[in-house]
Amino acid sequence: MSSIRILTASTVDNILSKLSPESALSSQAHVFKHFSKPSPKPKKQQYDLIQTPHRITVNSEETTMLFMPARAPTISNSTFESSTTTSIKIVSLPQKSNDGLPGTTLILDEKNGKVKAIVNAKKLTALRNACGSALFLQQFPNPTPPKHLILFGSGEQCNSHTILFLKLWPSIEKVTFIIRSETIRSNSLITNLSNQFPNVEIKSSIHSSSDSKGLNELIKQGDIIITATPSNEPLFKSNDEIPKKGTRLILIGSYKPTMHEIDTALIKKSSIIVDSKDACLIESGELIDAKIEKEDLIELGEVLNEEGQNNDKKKIVLDKVGGEEGIIIFKSVGLGIQDVAITKLVLEEAERLNLGSIVENYD
Structure with missing residues (x-):
């Protein structure tokens, strides 16, 4: 059975209020470095560490919806170990809005492909x-x-x-x-x-x-x-x-x-x-x-x-x-890899602090 952690806008705000600027900068520097000088694939690695497919746009009468998948090397804030993380950010551009742009990022488990977290991305971009x-x-x-x-x-x-x-x-x-x-x-x-x-x-x-x-x-x-x-x-x-x-x-x-x-x-x-x-x-x-x-x-x-x-x-x-x-x-x-890094960092902090809502047995 798998569970999903959901981080609302207020939960993300709570995490960001405690997050050190140095942690955020370190996670972003990590992906910038890899982007401009991609690491060679390990011998047993078949797929690129960085993958940024072009965003997909879906339009309705009232809004434009953008779907942006990406995969990137990310660094743990606690262990400083590097791994890869895959996510997709969804941002909507309403024709009329006084409340900013709604955004959500899904983080997936690379081993089984299941969604492991849903994170409000309004402030993360x-x-x-x-x-x-x-x-x-x-x-x-x-x-x-x-x-x-x-x-x-x-x-x-x-x-x-x-x-x-x-x-x-x-x-x-x-x-x-x-x-x-x-x-x-x-x-x-x-x-x-x-x-x-x-x-x-x-x-x-x-x-x-x-x-x-x-x-x-x-x-x-x-x-x-x-x-x-x-x-x-x-x-x-x-x-x-x-x-x-x-x-x-x-x-x-x-x-x-x-x-x-x-x-x-x-x-x-x-x-x-x-x-x-x-x-x-x-x-x-x-x-x-x-x-x-x-x-x-x-x-x-x-x-x-x-x-x-x-x-x-x-x-x-x-x-x-x-x-x-x-x-x-x-x-x-x-x-897009910046979104992967910042969302992974926030999720890791949520897990450490036991924040967010857990949906058990999603599958």
């Missing part, structure tokens, strides 16, 4: 993206400790990035969310974050135009700029002073060739790190319009695989823009 961004910043820190974090957007991606960054970079004194108008969601975001981090100035700034004087002045103040919007037009106009030297930009919103969060001029004068060269050159409108080639890009996993003083990949990135004072961009469209 944002967390795994934030971990990728944090790994990038750890490899390419600002020339001086960052003080001002600027984010375009007010959704769960912005929330997860802000929480993780404020925990990892205590030098940040100010967080500004750039929005087009105040909403219940944006006000709630600022209130909740202000309660969690009372010593940090957290506020919103309303801008409806990409070239307003106030927006330009604000962008010049940012040490870290995160864009998390599905914008078809650049969110601000760059020039020699915008953004300032040493700025780190993280682009996580655009995922179609028609989308552009920053302009071509900024792409051309920056060094660019990506999660996946192939995926970003298909899905990132910013890179496509700038006619960026595969050899112009370096994957985050490539840099992580060379951690240490003799990191040739890091040297290439810094040399292109004249050192740490240059502008460096991280473009991420998200990898």
